[in-house]
Amino acid sequence: MTVSPVSRRERKKAATRQAIADAALELFLEHGYDQVSIRDIAEAADVSTTTVFKHFTGKEALVFDQDEDREAELVAAVRQRPAGKSIPDALRRHVLDTWLPIETHPQRAGFTQLVDSTPELHAYAERMWTRHTDALAAAIADELGVGHDDLACTVLARYVLEIPALARGHQDRRAAVETIFGILTRGWQPPGGPTTPSTGGSTSGS
Numbered sequence: 751m752t753v754s755p756v757s758r759r760e761r762k763k764a765a766t767r768q769a770i771a772d773a774a775l776e777l778f779l780e781h782g783y784d785q786v787s788i789r790d791i792a793e794a795a796d797v798s799t800t801t802v803f804k805h806f807t808g809k810e811a812l813v814f815d816q817d818e819d820r821e822a823e824l825v826a827a828v829r830q831r832p833a834g835k836s837i838p839d840a841l842r843r844h845v846l847d848t849w850l851p852i853e854t855h856p857q858r859a860g861f862t863q864l865v866d867s868t869p870e871l872h873a874y875a876e877r878m879w880t881r882h883t884d885a886l887a888a889a890i891a892d893e894l895g896v897g898h899d900d901l902a903c904t905v906l907a908r909y910v911l912e913i914p915a916l917a918r919g920h921q922d923r924r925a926a927v928e929t930i931f932g933i934l935t936r937g938w939q940p941p942g943g944p945t946t947p948s949t950g951g952s953t954s955g956s
Contacts, residue, residue: 767805770795771815778813779860783868810874813865821882823848825889837890841910842931846924849914853923883907909934 773794777786788809792799806812824844831840852858865871887907888898896903909930917926 763805766795766797766801767815770797770802770805771812774809774812774815775857775861778864779857783809783813783864783871810870813861813871814874814878817878820848821885824882824886828886828889828893836935837893838906838910838931838935842927845910845913845927845931849927850923853914853918879911882911886910906934 770791774786774791777790777794786809788799788802791812792802795802802812806815811817824841827840827844828837831837855861865875883904884907887900887904890903890907891898891900894900894903913927913930916930917923920926
């Protein structure tokens, strides 16, 4: 398949969008989210406020400037996976290839603190992840030929999207991601191996 080259106009638009997002994040990290206005961001990026709004719907979107791209990449990881590769394995590879580099970015700690300490951003992030769950679950359902309301597809999508948050606190993040995907694909086992199931009986009386 031949991929059409990106036009000069599109490259310029992408560069302008990235410059605005970079300027916004730098200002937010330095001064705090509430202390920075759209006008401040426009001046820092050397564009007009109108140009800012052409690329972003508001201040929250400036923080999560790659939101739409990441959702598209998640869906593509499922739909464009190689023949014979399972959906969980394709998503495991995607998380390892895309999330781990983000976690080692020098600004990652500051970004996380910014989102966690700003109610508007925290709420926006929650809505964003919900949207991603719906899109990813739909892609999984389509691949399996089941309805978009299939609970198993929604559960898998949601669990996959929670993996970065679950793995973030571990020193070996790659191993943490592998462990979580192992649980998703092989089922949970208690540490130290399986135990004898409880009979559910009780020896206590009243």
